[in-house]
Amino acid sequence: MQHVSPVRIPLVTNGKTYHDVTQDVCRQVEAKPNIRWMAALAVALFFLGIFFYSVYRTLWYGIGEWGLNKTVGWAWDITNFVWWVGIGHAGTLISAVLLLFRQKWRSSINRAAEAMTIFAVICAAMFPVLHMGRPWLAFWVLPLQNTYGSLWANFNSPLLWDVFAISTYFSVSLVFWYTGLVPDFATIRDRATGPIARRAYAVLSMGWKGGAKHWSRYETVSLILAGVSTPLVLSVHTIVSMDFATSVVPGWHTTIFPPYFVAGAIFSGFAMVLTLMLITRVVFKLEDYITLEHIALMNKIMMITGSIVGVAYITEFFIAWYSQVEFEQYAFINRATGPYWWAYASMMTCNVISPQLVWIRRVRYSIPATFILSIIVNIGMWFERFVIIVTSLHRDYLPSSWAMFSPSWIDIGIYVGTLGLFFTLFLLFAKFFPVINMAEVKTILKYGVDNGPTYGGPNTGAQQSTYRSTGVPASAPVNYDKHD
Amino acid sequence: MVVGVILLAIGLVLAFMGIGAEHHAAGAEGAHHAAGAGASAEHHGSPIWLKRLIISLWHSNVYFTGIAVVGTVFVAINYVAYAGWSIVVKRIAEAFSAWLLPGAIIMLVVFGVGLINHDIFHWTMPGIMDPKSENYDAVIAGKSGFLNLPFYVIRMVVYLAIWWFFSERLRKLSLEEDQMGGTGFWDKSINVSALFLVLFAVTSSMAAWDWVMSIDTHWFSTMFGWYVFASWWVSGIAAITLCAIFLKQAGYLPFLTSNHLHDLGKLMFGFSIFWTYVWFSQFMLIWYANLPEESVYFNQRLGGFDGKYTWLFFFNLIINFAFPFLVLMTRDAKRQMIMLKLATIAILIGHWLDFYLMIMPGTLKGDSGFIIEIGVALIFLGAWLTLMTRRLSQASLLPVNHPFVDESIHHTT
Numbered sequence: 007m008q009h010v011s012p013v014r015i016p017l018v019t020n021g022k023t024y025h026d027v028t029q030d031v032c033r034q035v036e037a038k039p040n041i042r043w044m045a046a047l048a049v050a051l052f053f054l055g056i057f058f059y060s061v062y063r064t065l066w067y068g069i070g071e072w073g074l075n076k077t078v079g080w081a082w083d084i085t086n087f088v089w090w091v092g093i094g095h096a097g098t099l100i101s102a103v104l105l106l107f108r109q110k111w112r113s114s115i116n117r118a119a120e121a122m123t124i125f126a127v128i129c130a131a132m133f134p135v136l137h138m139g140r141p142w143l144a145f146w147v148l149p150l151q152n153t154y155g156s157l158w159a160n161f162n163s164p165l166l167w168d169v170f171a172i173s174t175y176f177s178v179s180l181v182f183w184y185t186g187l188v189p190d191f192a193t194i195r196d197r198a199t200g201p202i203a204r205r206a207y208a209v210l211s212m213g214w215k216g217g218a219k220h221w222s223r224y225e226t227v228s229l230i231l232a233g234v235s236t237p238l239v240l241s242v243h244t245i246v247s248m249d250f251a252t253s254v255v256p257g258w259h260t261t262i263f264p265p266y267f268v269a270g271a272i273f274s275g276f277a278m279v280l281t282l283m284l285i286t287r288v289v290f291k292l293e294d295y296i297t298l299e300h301i302a303l304m305n306k307i308m309m310i311t312g313s314i315v316g317v318a319y320i321t322e323f324f325i326a327w328y329s330q331v332e333f334e335q336y337a338f339i340n341r342a343t344g345p346y347w348w349a350y351a352s353m354m355t356c357n358v359i360s361p362q363l364v365w366i367r368r369v370r371y372s373i374p375a376t377f378i379l380s381i382i383v384n385i386g387m388w389f390e391r392f393v394i395i396v397t398s399l400h401r402d403y404l405p406s407s408w409a410m411f412s413p414s415w416i417d418i419g420i421y422v423g424t425l426g427l428f429f430t431l432f433l434l435f436a437k438f439f440p441v442i443n444m445a446e447v448k449t450i451l452k453y454g455v456d457n458g459p460t461y462g463g464p465n466t467g468a469q470q471s472t473y474r475s476t477g478v479p480a481s482a483p484v485n486y487d488k489h490d
Numbered sequence: 491m492v493v494g495v496i497l498l499a500i501g502l503v504l505a506f507m508g509i510g511a512e513h514h515a516a517g518a519e520g521a522h523h524a525a526g527a528g529a530s531a532e533h534h535g536s537p538i539w540l541k542r543l544i545i546s547l548w549h550s551n552v553y554f555t556g557i558a559v560v561g562t563v564f565v566a567i568n569y570v571a572y573a574g575w576s577i578v579v580k581r582i583a584e585a586f587s588a589w590l591l592p593g594a595i596i597m598l599v600v601f602g603v604g605l606i607n608h609d610i611f612h613w614t615m616p617g618i619m620d621p622k623s624e625n626y627d628a629v630i631a632g633k634s635g636f637l638n639l640p641f642y643v644i645r646m647v648v649y650l651a652i653w654w655f656f657s658e659r660l661r662k663l664s665l666e667e668d669q670m671g672g673t674g675f676w677d678k679s680i681n682v683s684a685l686f687l688v689l690f691a692v693t694s695s696m697a698a699w700d701w702v703m704s705i706d707t708h709w710f711s712t713m714f715g716w717y718v719f720a721s722w723w724v725s726g727i728a729a730i731t732l733c734a735i736f737l738k739q740a741g742y743l744p745f746l747t748s749n750h751l752h753d754l755g756k757l758m759f760g761f762s763i764f765w766t767y768v769w770f771s772q773f774m775l776i777w778y779a780n781l782p783e784e785s786v787y788f789n790q791r792l793g794g795f796d797g798k799y800t801w802l803f804f805f806n807l808i809i810n811f812a813f814p815f816l817v818l819m820t821r822d823a824k825r826q827m828i829m830l831k832l833a834t835i836a837i838l839i840g841h842w843l844d845f846y847l848m849i850m851p852g853t854l855k856g857d858s859g860f861i862i863e864i865g866v867a868l869i870f871l872g873a874w875l876t877l878m879t880r881r882l883s884q885a886s887l888l889p890v891n892h893p894f895v896d897e898s899i900h901h902t903t
Contacts, residue, residue: 009900011574013673013893106756237763244771252778259779262712264771317691321712328699329710330632331783 017111017450020294024448027295028193031440031447034290035194036203039437042289050429057423060416061136069139071416077409078399082417083133084249085391086424089274090130091172091246092267092387095239096275097123098179101186102235105228111303113446114295118286119279120183121439125431126278127176129424134168136420164248171245175238182231188214189224189445243271250394257337257398260325266318270387273311273357277383280304282432284377286441295442298371305370308383312361315390319358333403341397345410349393356386538857541609546863547600548610549849550870552701553725553842555593555650556718558874560726561586562657563690566683569660569676574897575753578745581887582733584664586726587657588881589874594650597701601646605639610853613637613707630707637704645700649693656686664889671891694719702845706852709787713772718848720768721841724761724810728837731758733878735827735834742887745899748825752903755824758814758833766811791847795856802847809840842867 022030039047063071074081097119104112135141147169149159159166191211198204214220247267250258280301287296326338341350360382369375401408413421435441561583568576604610612630617623619631619638630637659682667675695715703714711717731754737743776784791799814833823829850858889895 009896011894011897013676014572240767244767248775251775254779254781259775259781260712261714261772261775262716263775265713265716265768313688313691317695318712321695321715325710325712328633328636329783330629 015299017114017297017299018295018447019297022294022451024451027442027444027447027451028197030292030295031190031442031444032194032197034436035438035440036197036199043433043437047430047433050426050433053422053426054430055426056419057426060419060423061132063416064136064420065139065141069137071414073412073414073417075409075411077402077407078396078411080399081392081396081411082413082421083137085388085395086421087130087133088246088391088395089388090126090133090424090428091242092271092274092391093278093384094123094126094130094175094179094275095243095268095271096279097121097126098175098182098235098239099272099275100279101182102232102239105232106236109303110450111300113450114292114297114300114442115279115283115304116446117183117186117439117443118282118436118441119275120179120186121432121435122278122282123179123275124176124183125428125435126275127172127179128431129428131172131176132420132424132427134165164245164252167245168249171238171242175235175242178231178235178238182228182235185224185227185231186443186446187439188212189216189220190440190443192216193444194440240268243267246271250398255398256331256333257326257341257394260322262318262321266315266322269311269314269318270357270390273308273315273361274384274387276304276308276311277380277387280308280376280380281384284373284380286436290436290441292442295447298373301373301376302370305364305376305379308380309361309364309370312357312383316358319354336401337398340401341393344397344401346393346397346400349389350397353386353389353393356382357390360386538854539862541607542854542858542862543866544600544604544609545849545853545858546866547596548604548701549845549863550842550867551593551596551600552849553722553845553867554589554870554874555597556722557726557729558586558589558593559653559657559690559694560722561730562590562653562660562686563723564726564730565660566656566686566690569680569683570687572894574894575750575901577889577892577894577898578743578750578901579730579734579754580664580889580892581882581885582730582737583726584657584661585878585881586729587654587661588877590650590654590657592873592877594647594654597646597650598643601643611637611704611707612852613704614639627707633707637707642700645696649697649700652686652689652693656682656689660686664892665885667891668886668889673893675891676893694722702848705849706787708783711772711776711784711787713768717765717768717772720761720765721844724758724765725838725841727754727757727761728834728841730754731830732834732838733882735831737882737887739827745888747901749901749903750898751827751830752821752824753901755818755830755833758830758837759818759824762811762814762818762837766807766815769807769811790851794851798856798858799847799851802843806840806844806847809836810844813840 018027072082097116100112100119101116104116135144138144146157147159147166149161151158188211191207192214195204195207195211198207244264244267247263251260251263253259283296283304284301287293323338323342326334329335340346360379363369363375363379369379396411400410564576564583565580567573568580601610605614608614608616612618613633615625617625618627619634620626621628621631660679663675663679663682667679695718698715698718702718703710731751734743734746734751734754738746773788776788779785791803793800813836817829817833817836818824823833846858846863892898
């Protein structure tokens with residue numbers, strides 16, 4: 007039997023019952039869309055309109071609509087791409103890595119975080135595809151034989167590795183997310199009153215009956231997918247970082263990039279999860295499931311990953327000086343004091359300094375402070391990518407080709423447009439899908455609850471004197487039961 | 491209970507020291523002959539046997555001090571993560587830090603001895619920073635703001651002092667908790683651990699630059715700090731696991747079950763992959779860009795010095811990645827003591843060799859060997875184990891008043 011220490015606090019508050027969980031989560035799916043949701047969707051659709059317009063301009067008139075120039079040939083699009091991919095990290099981290107580390111609190115947030123991952127990766131994918139200029143030829147990145155001659159995917163290119171990494175990541179995340187949804191869809195199907203809802207959720211739940219075999223397979227698949235996704239989460243941003251680090255561009259070519267990008271991705275992903283969860287829990291009245299404790303824990307992860315990123319910034323800066331390579335040194339001096347100093351300063355403040363506020367207990371348990379902090383981190387992580395990408399390019403080896411980058415309206419339109427796309431998808435998800443994994447939350451409902459099956463009584467500090475070691479003879483056989 | 495552990499350890503120590511000393515003498519003699527015969531033409535500094543001795547002292551001390559501090563890091567991470575399962579092995583991890591103080595002293599002494607003939611660090615050569623000297627090296631001179639004796643020694647003392655102070659502090663809190671109970675010590679330990687981890691994050695990287703990276707004075711890699719940490723960390727977990735198994739088999743850890751071993755096995759499996767990830771990222775990026783100032787490091791290790799280190803370069807990957815990866819793959823293997831023993835011993839030897847590969851080519855060029863080095867390592871192992879087991883014997887093996895002690899005892903995976 008598992009024992010839970012009395013110092014641990016319940017994960018779900020206010021003594022919810024199994025039925026309450028179903029009611030509280032299904033309510034949003036079953037009720038008519040409320041006015042706030044409609045208003046939010048309208049705003050999101052407006053921005054989606056901007057997206058479509060900007061995409062139309064890009065495709066009809068070409069990449070010339072963007073603010074790129076011959077020195078900075080890669081700026082806004084790749085910044086946004088990396089930013090979105092980074093945000094897409096937290097979902098799978100929560101479902102896979104936290105599952106492997108037995109962090110039971112993940113159950114309340116994994117569903118929404120995984121959805122966020124999938125939508126963020128969709129947004130990310132827009133940028134490389136649009137930058138192709140002729141997206142109808144996007145299949146050329148796949149290693150397919152083509153009929154035009156010897157043209158073939160270049161396996162030496164990290165951009166191609168990106169295609170594989172991100173498409174694999176997307177597929178696995180989607181399967182993982184959907185597998186988790188199946189039992190919950192069945193719950194909604196069984197409760198549905200309308201004919202359309204019943205049929206739709208019947209199709210979505212794939213004939214789930216909740217039998218013991220079903221659950222057994224469900225758990226096996228979840229564990230396998232968690233095992234598969236863990237290396238995938240790490241691989242995606244590792245390979246994104248290699249887009250830069252395999253080059254010989256000063257400021258890009260540095261060996262710390264892979265783990266540093268992964269930490270940065272988790273950092274920004276958690277910031278976005280916090281932004282979304284803080285809104286969702288209030289709007290959908292889920293405060294007992296996504297508690298202040300959840301928020302504090304997510305804040306801590308944000309602070310830790312932010313500090314890892316901070317250590318990496320300092321390491322990069324130090325090693326650039328230490329290397330005594332003139333170009334490296336200049337790249338970093340230029341970052342901090344050159345014409346883009348404000349971007350660098352924003353990055354440092356938002357990513358390294360502001361998350362340190364989480365050390366203060368009142369900040370990490372405060373909803374407004376956390377919300378502001380999560381937005382600041384999202385902005386900071388955008389600037390991080392901008393700083394890395396643009397400042398390393400804009401001052402070329404030849405001073406005659408030095409240039410600045412300024413985005414065009416179409417650039418900005420595509421970026422805010424992807425935000426519209428993201429929120430449209432997320433709002434649709436929040437309305438029609440259960441935002442909390444009911445089945446998994448029910449398994450942790452009694453965790454640490456007073457008088458629950460695992461409650462060990464209050465800690466008096468004087469118990470446990472029975473656990474002195476008893477001195478087993480040295481030759482005692484050691485039992486290891488394979489089945490326990 | 492305790493006497494047995496100590497006797498066992500002393501027995502081990504005597505055996506190891508005997509073997510170590512013998513090999514050591516033989517090795518030294520052999521090396522001396524080789525040097526006398528003029529086998530190596532270009533070395534400078536101390537005679538080869540002495541240089542090998544000094545450098546292997548440095549090598550083994552960096553390795554064992556790293557493992558010692560990882561014990562404290564393990565404890566600290568478990569505090570801040572509110573981890574319950576690991577309490578039954580907590581005292582083992584705590585005992586590792588017994589080596590920190592002697593390790594610190596040895597570190598300073600060996601560094602001082604290394605200065606006499608500038609055996610360990612090329613940047614300590616006289617005149618290397620002086621444009622008028624014939625030893626002048628512009629790149630190294632550029633680093634003088636960081637690589638100069640006073641600052642270097644101050645840094646070394648600061649890192650070690652921080653590590654030692656926090657280790658003692660956490661240990662003291664834990665022992666007081668044993669006596670008095672309550673959750674106050676636990677609360678305090680969490681704060682101490684958090685502060686320690688912040689300082690460790692910075693000092694471990696800097697220590698890696700100072701103690702290992704600056705040997706290849708021209709070379710640089712931003713990943714290096716985390717690479718050394720990954721190596722120390724996985725070795726530390728392997729050492730905790732191995733100690734736990736020995737203690738269990740001697741009957742001292744009745745509450746340790748295959749569930750705890752399973753978790754330790756998972757950590758070893760995971761962090762062996764993490765080490766490989768860091769290794770690969772560093773190697774691949776340097777290989778891909780192929781910039782001479784960076785790739786020289788791997789040139790020396792892959793085919794340099796007449797291919798002396800080439801086998802070790804590949805063996806490093808086999809023993810530290812392929813072997814633990816394959817051995818610890820299945821659930822059953824992570825719960826079997828014999829499999830874990832195989833994996834932990836491979837990891838411990840493997841990462842010692844990893845440090846060997848980091849340190850030797852830059853210092854001894856083609857003149858390094860194994861007999862002196864292994865002898866020194868065994869002496870360190872004996873001394874390390876003596877201090878560790880002595881500290882282990884000074885307190886109950888189960889922190890009886892830790893708030894999670896029940897969770898750990900009833901832990902199932």
